[in-house]
Amino acid sequence: MDRDLCGNAVRLSLLGFLDKLLPIPRRVLSDRFPPVQMSKISIALEDVFQNYKQRAEVSNRIPEDQLASDFANVINANVLGHCSWGMEHPNTTLIVPIDSNSAAPSSQQTPRQTGMVDEVPRYVIRLSPHSHDLGDAERDSANAALFRKDLELEEGRPNWEHQQVFFHFKQEDSQNDPFDEAQEGEEEALEERKKVWGQLIAYADQLFLYQHRTAAFSLLVIGREFRVMRWDRSGVFVSEKVNYLLRTDALVEVLLAFTVIDDEAQGFDTSATLLQKDSDDYRLMDTLADVNIPFHLPVVGYEEGTPLPKALSPILPQPPSIDTNTVNGHSPGLVAEARDTQVTFQVPSDDSFVFEYVLDYFCQSVTDWPRYNLTVDDEEFLVCEPLYHTRGLIGRGTRGYVAYRKWTRTFVFLKDSWRSIHENVASEREILGKLNTDGVRNIPSLVRAHLFRRHETRLSHYRVNEVLGTKEERKVDVLQGHSNEPHRVKRTYSEMQEEPTPYVPHYGHHRLVLKEVCLPITAFRSSRQLLSIIGDSIEAHYDATVKSKILHCDISSGNILILPTFVLQQEGDMTLHVTWIGHVETADEIESFFNVLLYNVIRYCPHNMELHVPDFINRYFVDFRRLPTGTFECPETKVYIITSDGALKFGNRIITFGRASDEPNEALNTLILELLDWFKARYEVKAYDRSLRSGNSSAPSDPSDRPARCRRIKTEASSTGPAKSGKVFGKKTARRVSKPSAETYELASNLKDHTSVRDLFWQAKSWDWLENEVLQDHLDVLGPLPPVPEES
Incomplete structure (x- = not known):
């Protein structure tokens, strides 16, 4: 082999x-x-x-x-x-x-x-x-x-x-x-x-x-x-x-x-049964997707402020009445009782209604795609076209479905994927299970999860255990098959001789069922709502670190989803509110939440640089530079904005949000500048700490630490005497880093834990936000763009 x-x-x-x-x-x-x-x-x-x-x-x-x-x-x-x-x-x-002896199966592999x-x-x-x-x-x-x-x-x-x-x-x-086999000269x-x-x-x-x-x-x-x-x-x-x-x-x-x-x-x-057109399950899916046939549960809209249908409205207990005709005034005891009475209500259970967008997702999925009955722990779920799927054979092959749960006659979210299997690394179902048990807020509710023990990649079990001979005898052709770039060319023979054999990931088949079917973060309707969504995600991140000791290293727009919930207004009417629900698996930094906020407001909210959004997104989020060591360096625009400037500046022009100069989105502008101040301070402190370790701070230094002599600058006059200009060269040393001010240290301390950022997002909810905000995708820009404006 x-x-x-x-x-x-x-x-x-x-x-x-x-x-x-x-x-x-x-x-x-x-x-x-x-x-x-x-x-x-x-x-x-x-x-x-x-x-x-x-x-x-x-x-x-x-x-x-x-x-x-x-x-x-x-x-x-x-x-x-x-x-x-x-x-x-x-x-x-x-x-x-x-x-054969040349192939060693995994120790956990079943025969x-x-x-x-x-x-x-x-x-x-x-x-x-x-x-x-x-x-x-x-x-x-x-x-x-x-x-x-x-x-x-x-x-x-x-x-x-x-x-x-x-x-x-x-x-x-x-x-x-x-x-x-690749040979020399066969390009x-x-x-x-x-x-x-x-x-x-x-x-x-x-x-x-x-x-x-x-x-x-x-x-x-x-x-x-x-x-x-x-x-x-x-x-x-x-x-x-x-x-x-x-x-x-x-x-x-x-x-x-x-x-x-x-x-x-x-x-x-x-565990997956392909449905035939004459089967009961196939016809059931047709019925569920037929817009002319009413669904058996009340259908609820999902826009913020949507009133709850009367069929789901709870009967609220009334507080004791206060007799306004009392001659001598209200009884102090009765007034106090009225004030102290708590009006409680019960949120409708998930299986008593269906959100309109969930039903729409399912109806849109019932297409010409093959339909399947998938089993998870002996429970059956009906699916058709995936809501999303990752392309590429090699890798996880993740597919997400809005599935019909036959047992409860409700819709759920089903995730089917191949996950890399590592010893001593918790699986997604184990992490979600722990987060649910620990009471972490704003994360998915795990309904079912199954790891199919017999469904593991076979190729990853095989390793070369014996020497295959000399390099001349090992003219092994190289083929690439990764998810994002499946069409790579074979390498030349000389290139292949220099390449080591990399690790082949071992994948196992997982299937998760989650109670909530959510909206993507791009479904937000205003910058204030986006603030609320990201604020809820920070609460989930906080709970996960404090209650479950789990941190999230992959915070991105794709991992933050929207779930409408119910709140009680002052009038006693129950309406919809939008909150965040995310896939919390590991840790990440508060800076990642800022990047999620920035990406979405730059792309969808009104501001003064809308025509330059494609260029900004490319320079801030995409334009990574690969170093000779093989590692990647952040885009320069991101480094500059986060670490150096303290302002959202692009092409020497500050980006401000709002419909026009006379109608700014002050709340959003204030929030972004506040966070940038924190990040700038943090990196100033880090730079100073790094200089202390390298001995390059502005603190008084011993003369013996200085170079013994300056570098000689060769000029035509160097052999005959000093330079006629009178200038002295070669005395510069590495730039010293000044010690940050007390204010800088205080700003940086806001990022040491979740306390300050949680307070910031909660306070920001009460700020004055732009009303009737019109959102549009600024990436849909046609024609060539004018150059980024430069300030003189």
Whole structure:
């Protein structure tokens, strides 16, 4: 076994691949395909290879399409047609493949077992050349795929949700094989290999997106040769390249294995059931998404100030009445009783109503996407198109759904992801469970959580335990498959020799169900409401650090969500209020909350630099600089604003919020300047402390600490006498850092804990905020922008 130095591809011999990943009893192959039948298949495939280009010219088809069509016809007629039968012998039980010494499985890994079906279903290879699903923005489509023969498929579409194995066909050429070893001087061929690799990983990504998979198999046919692959969230196993004209039995064995292993062995997530159109659950989802059919619970709007429907309004206890006709005035005791009486109310329970936006989310998700019944701890949840999903095969593959909980007949949020597994590191469900138990405010309520023990990435279990020989013997090709950049080129041979083997993350399948379905932070309706939302997030951050000793290191706009709640107004009417609810996992700094506030007010709220928002966001949030050490340095604009200036300045012009100069948003401007004063003071103190450690402060220093002599400046006059200008050079030393003032120390102390920032946000709620604020996305700017104004 050889492993790709990038860590995303493990290359095996075909025998090793079959033994580890697709094992079947050898006599099954010989029983179903005796020598006469095998010879017939070989002759038919020889005809395919010899004549597909000529046929392509006659039929005016792309050669790869003709190869796919001719290949599929031979396999359907001569292989798959002989693979369906009822198994009655005892050898149809589980098979346990034995790994070689070169591969070490995880110590916690359960024995790998490959299940075989009792009755082999009928399969067929169907083509989908240059077609894609209507909702697929990427327009991905493999040349062909293996399907169950009895399925009704949409004609001319990839039908991703039904694919068992996908096929990709290329003409015979080394540049069409992304797994060929890189050689010196092959830079031009590498570009084409990069494209093929990008296609393969894009097809695998589509399969994992439309289906619920733990793994997937594929077959790459390059002229007269083939490779078989197994994909999971860590990368891909790939077999050696085999000539199927010389080793027809090898190709037949691979195809036979695809048909006799059960769904779990093929990589299907058996906790997810694909719903058929005639099923009760499928029809139930149609009913729930039908806007003409009233939902069985009251539907509540979510705008701030929305009155609670009468059906949900509680009966409030009335305070004792005060007789206004008393001649001698009110009874002091009765007045005191009236003042002390607490008017209590009960907030409607979550299962007694549904927010309008939640119902909208679910209705919008019920599209042409495949529908599934997902189980979590034996409880069933119905989902269709994800509310969001992360693209890229390698990694977490997170999908978030607004799901219908059948048991309670309510909507919940379901998160399906592959999380990196580390020893002694708490999982998301453990952290949420602890935060819920400790009473941390403004965080999601965990309903169900499950870690699927048998759903772990297989590729990440394998490590190279033996020396693979000299560098010349280890010409291992490098392929990249990360989520954000799936189409990277293979590196040259000389580059690969210098690269160490990186760590391959080990992923496990998690599924979480949360009670609350929230709005994104971008749904805020005013700067004051945004202040309230971030203030609530700070309260959650405070609770998590104090009550649960958990800090959050990933505070961002994506991790802050909005949940409408109910409050009682002075008149006794219950209305909606918007609060924050976030995914609290670890720690972060108060500065991150400021950056979330700044990003959203700059992008959506009115201010005097709206035309320059794209440039500002790029320079402040995006423009990181990579250092030679491999670390990243913050954008210069962010460093300047946070550490040096104490003002929100861009291009020497101070950004002020409000509709116009005569209608400023004083509350927001004051809040931002106050926080910037704190940050500036903090970094001044840090700079001074750092200078003390390096001995470079403005405190009186011993003369012996100074340089013995100045650096000589060579000039033309240096050999004949002093410079005629009379200036003295070379006396500068490193700039001294002055000790911060007492006021600076006091400002910096506001960031030592949550006390001051909590007080600031609570006080800010009572400030005068801009009324009738009109929000719009300032990133939607058309045409070239004028230069950032400079002050003279």
